[in-house]
Amino acid sequence: MIQISGAPFQPNEKWKLDSIERAIIQHMFNAPVLFSFYSEDDFLFEIKVRKNMIKSANEMNQSEAQFTTFEYASCNPMYWQLTMEGGFLLRPNVQPADAILDIFRNSSLYAFECATAAVILYYRATLYSIGSYLFNSLFQNLYLYSWHTDPDLGIITFYSNHFLPGDVVYINNPDFHPNTPWFRGLNAVLLNDGKFFGHGFSIRTMEQIIQILNEYRKPGSQQSAYLTNLVTRPSFSHLGNLVGQQTNHRAYKMQHPIVHHNNCSISYVQYLYYLSNGINKKDK
Template sequence: MIIIAGNSETDFDDSKLSALERSMYQAMKGSSFQYRYDSVAGLLFELGVRSHIVESARLLNESGVQFSDFEHSRCNPVYWDRIENGGFQLKSGVTPHEGIRDIFNNGRLYAFECATAVTIVLYKAVLESIGPQQFDMLFSDLMLYDWHFNSNLRLIDRMNPMEAVAGDILYFQNPDFDPATPWWRGENVILLGQDLYYGHGLGIKTSDEIVEGLNKSRKPGSFQSASLADRFDQLDFSYLWRIITSDRRKLIIAKVGARSYILNT
């Protein structure tokens, strides 16, 4: 259900939406979950960011980036410092938007696992949605590692993956994974459309194809199949919308070292 300014939305004209945006809008409208917005602009912002998530996932899949565990991760040293845990810290003097875009432009220089891939896709989508200037201000302390997020990028935990919309993050679990390949204990994926997902290391696949791929990495003698987990995550679009539309005079922008913190007064 979509609720705008306290009212159930019934008269919104979706004729100017793209085909992807229209499909997302219809899915959200028919959901039992309440998608609440202060204005139509907030709804359009979410649809736009979701579209950029889908586009960014496809672009990362085509970028030439490789799959690896943390021990063997790699990055472009011109833009990032590889740290001891296998994550990437933005180099001093490099702007966040430059660092993110380089991953898509020079993907062959990068290797990482699926959770880091999801965070990169989300950052790229937000960057293309709000522009480099705002992105650099909001995400000045960029570090890419597993599920480590800048505080201005938040996820909401949701139940029932059957209600997920394109741009949401799901997880395929593989409880009997082969200990020799622990990175295949599961796969974090981004929903691109009806039963189509991007998972780093597997590519763009249907749910059956992802399960089939994970089942190839079960421990010998196992008959327990991989499956879609019963929870999923979505970007906190409302929080991001509030930040970028807040009156600048009502914001405190505090810098501590290389980090920026934005507080509402």
């Protein structure tokens, strides 16, 4: 169900929606929960970001970027400094938008795990949605490592039985084999056709993803991998407000702490646990 300015949703022919946008709206309309928006602009902005998340996932799927662990991560040294922990730190005098675009333009130079991939997709979708000028103003201190993000993405995570195209969901593999800990789970983007993109898995159905994860369990395990009800997404309203105000928060913004945990393919909830407990890889 959709509500805009307190009134039931009514399509507007002037919007000229494409097939991806129409699919997103249909998912909202059919959901047994209420999606309420202050204005048409807020509604259309969320649809735009979701569409651009899907487009970005398809771009990454078609790229040559590889899945790997933090130990073997790689990036283009013209744009990023590879840290000892396997993170990508934006180089001085490099525009953030150019660095994010390079991950897709020179994808063969890059390798990273799936939580980092999800964050890259958020940044790419945001860049598509707000333009390079505002993106460069807001995200001047980019550091890509697992679920670490700039505060202005406003990443939120919660439990729900309803997913929308453009959401990142988590597939858990509780009995993953200790020799392949990167198969502990998968962060995946729900696409408009009901399939999922997960970095290292390409685009597949949920059943196919679970089947692959089940091949990397402990011997004798009877516990299947499964789709959790965890949903992770950016704050569409916060990003939309920044666009409306053309606000540069850089001078007042405190960056999130960084947790170098060295565990690939974790959920955002697990990252928050590490963050709240001060867990770094040196402690483990």
